[in-house]
Amino acid sequence: MKYPIYLDYNATTPCHPAVVEEMLPFFSEHFGNPSSGQHPFGWVAEEAVEVAREQVAGLIGAAPKEIIFTSGATEAINLALRGAVAGLKSKGNHLITLETEHKAVLDTMQVLEKQGFEVTYLPVQTDGAVSLNLLKKTIKAETILVAAMLANNETGYLHPVKEMAAIARERGILFFTDAVQAVGKIPVDVKALGIDMLALSGHKMYGPKGVGALYLRKSKPGIGLDSQITGGGQETGRRSGTLNVPGIVGLGKAAEIARQEFPTDALKLAELRDKLEKELLSIEGAHLNGSSDSRLPHVCNISFRGVSGKPFLIRINKHLAVSSGSACSSITDKPSHVLRAMGLDSETAVATLRLSLGKSTTEKDVDVAIDFITETHQKMKKGNPSGI
Template sequence: MIPYPIYLDHNATTPCHPAVLEEMMPYFAQHFGNASSSNHPYGWIAEEAVEMAREKVAELIGAEAKEIIFTSGATEANNLAIRGAALSLQEKGNHLITLETEHSAVLDTMKALSRQGFEVSYLPVNSDGSVSRGILERSFRKTTILFAAMHANNETGLLLPLREMAEIAEEKGALFFTDGVQAVGKIPVDVRESGVDLMSLSAHKMYGPKGVGALFLRKSAPYIALEPQITGGGQETGRRSGTLNVPGIVGLGKAAEIAHQEMQQDAARLSELRDQLEEGLLSIPGARMNGSKAYRLPHVSNISFGGLPGREFLLRVNKSLAVSSGAACSSVTDKPSHVLTAMGLDADTAMATLRFSLGKSTTKKEIEQAIACVREVHQSLVHA
């Protein structure tokens, strides 16, 4: 068996928490009922478990249970939010706004809609990944129906000001959707306080199972209509048909419960380890941090190492450290990160970049080993 390297790629996915797995197990074989089977106890027990999980997810983000729609993951939630809103509002307008640094699940959905007659504005960002308020305000038109911007960037950890952006969108008469995948479960998120209309989240980014996520859909007036993207059974109040993944949903609920309890202490510990990591790596000649020091997630660090052959650098580092150079879903290509190039980095520097994302299992010793590994690889390539 191939020995595993030190895992510092928690933005790609997290290991399932033992308590989450334990909570899920009975719903695979013992309580195997279909949550839509309303005529017997098998269905009742499954439905009760789903609704309990719905309440836990809602509590984590400050929502009401009826505002949570379960999906197969955040990519589906993003598609439901963007496509669903665009198609339901197309009589009002056809203009959509997003940022150049969004996740591909948002950008590719926007591109697909542009082929269906929608107009999309992709806003440029500043060197830290933030968007200028002036540029954002001027981008709205009378035909703008939706603005999409992620809460926390998956590559740099940058946090965007949700409240400020939500107020601008509301003032302009458009809906505001945020991809909350990297923020939910890592930092406090309150959909009421932030003013967002829609927000996606994923279980496997916060120590839950893969294959399940959710979409928050604000229920307060004015009513938000969403065109369903999956039809056939009327589940999830008709928003998302299909037999519910009861074990997965139970796991998401338990992961949300644990995150609610442990988030604060995890963030404090991980921010200290991240600072230790940065102190060690930024002393390397040519190293620079990407993003914002002031507004970011506590567990993420994105560092470029100028002058190195990016592909070779990553391959050598990955022998000892499980890290990435960008989003996990884009790592199969040899192209530089679109996030970093949008922030002004040249292609070579963007390729010679490492994203470190720490997690519950990360130790001080592992951080020390990571620093030593990167230093060693850097030295070997500089003197090659």
């Protein structure tokens, strides 16, 4: 057995070998700048970027011209939120989002608050769900945008974005979704969901890091989007800067592979996840965070009462690469804001494992994880906190 076993696929995924293979020639042989329209070096690069645009669009039911390449989802989120509200100031200044969004959304909202926008952070129930009635009641004449994630990165909870988007659309309000954890894992169709803008990321779907995309609906009425990075006018002026051709080619290939493979992956991973979850929930004091009815197939989030969180996680990390929340919150070492919003106290929020499975996860990995977590918990139950 090779340790540690990786069960943190929501933090990042390895590049699929076919993705790496597809990218390699674009570092050296096909190194052209896609904006160099005068010679074949540029044409080859440009063509590769356009193929990738089609592949990414194809995965989410969009048209290629609706895809803007960025340096990742964080940038796509910034572009969507800052870029869209800038042009809507005369219409209103009220924005709505969820308390359990990723920091890329929450911190951007805080910046917008400083610029004079009013932001309502909708609370969630203990299962991670947000009330659609509350959303309706929160909308006012000044509301210009609703931002709600598709799948939560910590619990895997799937929000009813189709219903939320319909509520927004009926009232002429823009709807943005952070779909980073959902795209390439479950079916996501922007037209069927009725959303206006969506952010996705390469490294969460077996593509490279540092590349992502924003879907921007093109059908009428059009969406005004102020560029946030100005310069050479790439991406139809919406995102300047020489395109990351190898990264974009990799993202495109990852999208193509995901489209073919996610239905089978999802079935396999749901089976493994269910086994892992069932066994871990039989540990005394363990409980599941987030509804089990509406969530991603490969994630579970379990708190363990009766052990001190930090030492427990340190022990677990000896053999298992797992986290207690998002990779970003592990930088700050704070209890997860998602779990706190779902009503967990800080102590329990810290004594939590987010287990996310991926393509390479085997049944043996799951068996070893079950045994190791169960034994570690047994040894570290309160009264024996050092676990010796």
